[in-house]
Amino acid sequence: MLLIATPSLLLPGVTSDVTQIVALVAIFAAALTIFEYASVYPGIVEFRNAPPFNRLRYAALLLIVFLISMVIRGETTPSALTALVTEFGTGIGRAIDFPYSPVRQIVLLLPEDTSAMHIDRVRTAAGISYFFSMLSLAVFYFFVRVKNWPLHRGPFNVWVNLPTFDPTTGGDVVQRLERDARFNIVVGFTMPFIIPAVLKAAESLFGQVTLDNPQSMVWIVAAWAFLPASLLMRGLAMGRIAALIERKRASAIRAREREGLAAA
Secondary structure, eight states: OOOHHHHHHHSOOOOOHHHHHHHHHHHHHHHHHHHHHOOOSSOOOOTTTTTTTHHHHHHHHHHHHHHHHHHHHHHHSSHHHHHHHHHHHHHHHHHHOOOOOOOHHHHHSOTTTOHHHHHHHHHHHHHHHHHHHHHHHHHHHHHHHHHHHGGGGOOHHHHHOOTOOOOTSSHHHHHHHHHHHHHHHHHHHHHHHHHHHHHHTTHHHHHHOOOSSSHHHHHHHHHHHHHHHHHHHHHHHHHHHHHHHHHHHHHHHHHHTTTTTOOO
C-alpha cells in the first residue's frame, strides 16, 4: 500500500478521483500480498520463501518511486531533502547519459520541442531509476555468489518458490531452467533499449510520449528500469537453481558409485 500510494502522497495537484483509484489499487495489492504470503501452498509469487529476492525488488522499487516523487515535489515545494535528492539524481543522470546508453534512449524519446527543464527532470528520474535498479541486481548477485543463496536459510522448496514451473512437463528440468535463465537475462539486458525504440516507432498510432503528467512519469520511468533488472535477477535465480539441481544429481551419482551401484 505504501509503495502504490507514495506518488499520490508526495506529488502536488493530485485530484480526489485519482486518490480514490490509487487507494483501491493499493488495498487490492496489499490483500493479494497478505494472502500470498500467509498461504502454505504455492500461488503466483515466485521465490516466496527464498529471501531476499522479493525483498530486494520491493525495496528497490519503493526507493525509486520515492526518490523520483521527491524530485518532482522539489519543483513546487522545495526543501533540503528534495534539493539533496535532486542534486544526487542530476549527477547520476548526467554521468549515465552518454551516447547509446539507456538514459540517453529515454531522453531521445521526448519530442524535439520539449523544454530544457523537463528534459533535465526526465534525465534525473531515469538516472535514479536505472542506478538503483542495477544496485539491487548487484546486491542480489552478492547474495548468490557470496551468501550461497538460496541455501543460506535452509533447503530450497521448488514447489513453493517456483509455482508456475512444472517439472513434469517434457524435457530435462535443468535444461529448461537454464533456457529460462538465458531468456530472462537476454530480455532483461535489451529491454531498456527496446522499450524507448518501440514507443518511438509507435508515435503515429498512440501519439508522442511527453511524460508531462507527474504520476505517469514516475511509474513509466520506474517500470522502464525496474522490470529489466527484475528479469535479470530472475535469470540469475533460475540459473542458480539449475546449478543446484545439477550438483545434487552429481552428488547422488557419486554416492551410488561408492556403494557399487551403476548409474541408471
